Structure formats: structure tokens, C-alpha cells
Amino acid sequence: MQKNHDEIRQAVRENYSRVVENNANNCGCVTEDGNTCCAPESAESFYHISAKLGYSDSELQNIPEGANLGLGCGNPQAIAAIKKGETVLDLGSGAGFDVFLAANQLGDTGLAIGVDMTPKMISTARENARKGGYTNVEFRLGEIEYLPVADNSVDVVISNCVINLSPEKQKVFNEVFRVLKPGGRIAVSDVIATAVLPEKVLEDMALYSSCISGASTTDELETMLTQAGFTDIKISPKDESREFIREWAPGTTIHDYIVSAAIEARKP
DSSP: OOOOHHHHHHHHHHHHHHHHHTTTTOOSOBOTTSOBSSSOSSOOOHHHHHHHHTOOHHHHHSSOTTOOOSOOSSOTHHHHOOOTTOEEEEESOTTSHHHHHHHHHHOTTOEEEEEESOHHHHHHHHHHHHHHTOSSEEEEEOOTTSOSSOTTOEEEEEEESOGGGOSOHHHHHHHHHHHEEEEEEEEEEEEEESSOOOHHHHTOHHHHTTTSTTOBOHHHHHHHHHHHTOEEEEEEEEGGGHHHHTTTSTTSOGGGTEEEEEEEEEOO
């Protein structure tokens, strides 16, 4: 039976609340009963997980302790081309990892905003900002389909393996288009479907909350971005990502169906 949108959002919210609670040993993915489902038996540290996703040593060493929860499926910083003084918005900002990395590039005149629908994540991110002495960041509670951000106010929107979690992706892209300034850009790392997902996978809420069941195809993403008004759309699959995706659901062949991709587009 297909879940309704609120059921999906609640499952995702509960999942990532548990990630905060279990962050000492969690790789960012938990089943409905609270057990980890994507960490190998001898789990790598969050540092090494993020390095595998494409983050550099210098990036990983210059963020507050506790900001990196080992989440994501790529490095949106690598394609965002962030400049000093810009306003950056991170969708699904978690404990603040990508927000702090963006803030490090923006300088005192820039602003990095994180939006997350999980209260525990927002509280954790705000505490991390306080501990790190960041004055150019904000964390706002909200859903990415209904962004608490003003029209035409953002230079670049980033996100790391979060848009796939939304049951209403067209609304997300419409909202991103709304908040971006003319000429603004989107730079996202997310999973895409490369084959039709089995029905059993599509109905599994634990797999949906783990960035698997909600993946869209390249064609679907291009259609949604175009309908939102974006141009210069570029979607670049990363076949090498199948190696770490294999660890998200050990004992399954899920890596045969999804892959991480860099998603870029511009608002005219």
C-alpha cells in the first residue's frame, strides 16, 4: 500500500532524530526499529566516510565537532563554486556539516542558511554553531517543500542526499526556484535511479528513509527542473558511488538500481 506524504515525512523525521541520538556509532542510516542498516560490521569513522564521498582533508578538519554525521552521497561544495559575500541555502542541513563548510568560504559578509525538518537536528546544528563561533550561519526549522526563505534572496542552493527523501519533489524544485535570485544556481548531490526499483523496495519505509526508495530517474529530474523554470540543467552520474551505496543495505543488490549524481541548474 502506498504511503501518503505525511506518513513519509514522519518516517524520515523519526529516522533522522535517531541519527542524532545514535551518532556515536551511526553512519547516517537506521531501520524502523532503530538499528543501523548501512554501516559495515567494522564501521568507518564519519571522517573516512565523508572522505570517501569526496570531501578533502582541509574541509573535514575545519568544522565544529559533531557537525559531521557521516551522511550524504557526494560533495555539493565541489560543484557550488561558492564566492565570498554570497547567500547559500542548504536543504536538509542536519547537524550543519555543509552549512559550516559553506560559511568558511563566504566570509563575514556572506550568509549560510540551513533548513531541516527535524527539531533535534536544528538544535544540534545551532549548538555546533555556538561552539564553533560562527556568526554567518542560520538554522531554520522547516520542510523543503515549504521553505522559510524569502523570494529571490539566495545565490546558491546546495543539498546532499535529501531531495530524494521528499514525497513531493516538484514542490521542492519550485521552492528552490522561488528563493533563488535571478542567475542563481542549484548544486546538489543526490541519488538517482538507474533502473526500475523493485516494488518491495518502493514500499519499504526504512529504505525510503535511507535515501534509496525515493530516487528519481535522470529524465524525471530533468522534467521537474524544467517545469520549475530552470535552465542549463546538468546531471552527472557517479558510477564509482556504487561502492559506498553497497554498504547502505548490506546483503542486497540495491547498488544495481541507484547511483549518486551531481545535479546542477540555473535560474534565468
